[in-house]
Amino acid sequence: MVSGFRLRRRRGTGWGPGSLILAALALAGCGRAEQFPQTVFDPAGPVARIQLDLLMRTLYLVIGIFILVAGVLLYVVFRYRERPGAGDPEQIHGNTQLEMAWTIAPIVALAFIAVPTVRANFAVAEPPPESDPLVVRAVGHQWWFEFQYPDLGVITANELHIPVGRPVKLLLDSEDVIHSFWVPRLAGKTDMIPGYQNTMWIQADEPGTYYGQCAELCGASHAKMRFRVIAVSEEEFQAWVERMQTYTVDVSSSALAARGMELFREKGCFACHAIAGTEFQNRVGPDLTGVGSRTTIAAGTLANTRENLSRWLADPPAIKPGSKMPNLGLKPDEIEALVEFLHSLK
Numbered sequence: 001m002v003s004g005f006r007l008r009r010r011r012g013t014g015w016g017p018g019s020l021i022l023a024a025l026a027l028a029g030c031g032r033a034e035q036f037p038q039t040v041f042d043p044a045g046p047v048a049r050i051q052l053d054l055l056m057r058t059l060y061l062v063i064g065i066f067i068l069v070a071g072v073l074l075y076v077v078f079r080y081r082e083r084p085g086a087g088d089p090e091q092i093h094g095n096t097q098l099e100m101a102w103t104i105a106p107i108v109a110l111a112f113i114a115v116p117t118v119r120a121n122f123a124v125a126e127p128p129p130e131s132d133p134l135v136v137r138a139v140g141h142q143w144w145f146e147f148q149y150p151d152l153g154v155i156t157a158n159e160l161h162i163p164v165g166r167p168v169k170l171l172l173d174s175e176d177v178i179h180s181f182w183v184p185r186l187a188g189k190t191d192m193i194p195g196y197q198n199t200m201w202i203q204a205d206e207p208g209t210y211y212g213q214c215a216e217l218c219g220a221s222h223a224k225m226r227f228r229v230i231a232v233s234e235e236e237f238q239a240w241v242e243r244m245q246t247y248t249v250d251v252s253s254s255a256l257a258a259r260g261m262e263l264f265r266e267k268g269c270f271a272c273h274a275i276a277g278t279e280f281q282n283r284v285g286p287d288l289t290g291v292g293s294r295t296t297i298a299a300g301t302l303a304n305t306r307e308n309l310s311r312w313l314a315d316p317p318a319i320k321p322g323s324k325m326p327n328l329g330l331k332p333d334e335i336e337a338l339v340e341f342l343h344s345l346k
């Protein structure tokens with residue numbers, strides 16, 4: 001007999017209706033941003049929406065074609081299966097009508113996909129022509145992100161501040177290997193290639209924090225190369241820009257923070273880190289201007305608490321394998337002073 005019938009009678013495979021319901025519930029959960037901050041199924045801006053819309057259109061069309069083709073195939077397999085006593089079927093060669101049909105049908109199907117694809121490609125390539133985009137140069141480093149605002153003279157790291165409702169044009173570069181810029185709720189990924197500048201744009205509809213992640217395997221700590229996009233109102237954004245542009249460091253009120261600032265020089269931190277409003281202006285590692293206000297440290301790896309900052313300073317490669325910030329052999333009292341200093345940089 002046909003083995004399909006035997007399969008249907010088999011019992012106890014464990015894939016009953018219960019597991020189907022569970023799978024459906026699990027899939028439904030994928031869409032929720034509160035649970036999965038890096039979901040593409042809950043777009044928060046026009047670029048991500050255009051991309052999801054294209055994905056769903058294509059998916060529905062393809063599901064329709066699959067059901068049609070699989071249906072015809074199953075029908076033919078059962079309707080024309082070999083029966084005892086039946087002779088050979090009629091032998092034919094070529095069928096112009098059929099051949100025309102299966103040439104034209106795919107062309108029509110591809111046209112249905114091609115037109116919206118080309119339209120979406122243009123829409124996500126550049127911000128709308130009349131808009132006044134904010135320009136940000138995003139630079140990938142092993143394993144953190146640098147954000148430069150060339151028109152504003154502001155540089156920051158790992159947290160990209162943007163105003164809501166305004167397109168942000170991103171100039172993507174890399175300092176070392178190929179990285180990829182990806183904020184799933186705002187836009188699909190685009191590679192950051194050394195020596196070649198890619199561009200993309202994003203826009204957030206609502207204030208909020210959007211999670212980003214490097215999406216191109218780039219070395220030992222690739223998985224710990226994350227960032228956040230912090231979208232705020234235009235007024236709050238202007239206030240942040242002004243604070244960054246006029247940044248000053250004042251440690252006169254705390255002896256411990258003042259000691260931390262001294263250690264920043266003595267221990268050579270300044271060789272890699274810049275802080276606006278000071279003489280520290282080297283940018284091998286993340287710019288630390290306002291680091292006390294960041295939500296995370298080490299590119300989204302740890303929450304920015306005193307305890308975590310101490311752990312980071314004590315042994316960076318233990319937290320991020322291969323970290324380009326070496327273990328500087330700091331003593332506990334030195335770490336304490338440095339943490340006090342860094343957290344005073346609001």
Ligand SMILES: [Cu+2]
Nearest residue numbers: 179214218225
């Ligand atoms: Cu990377």
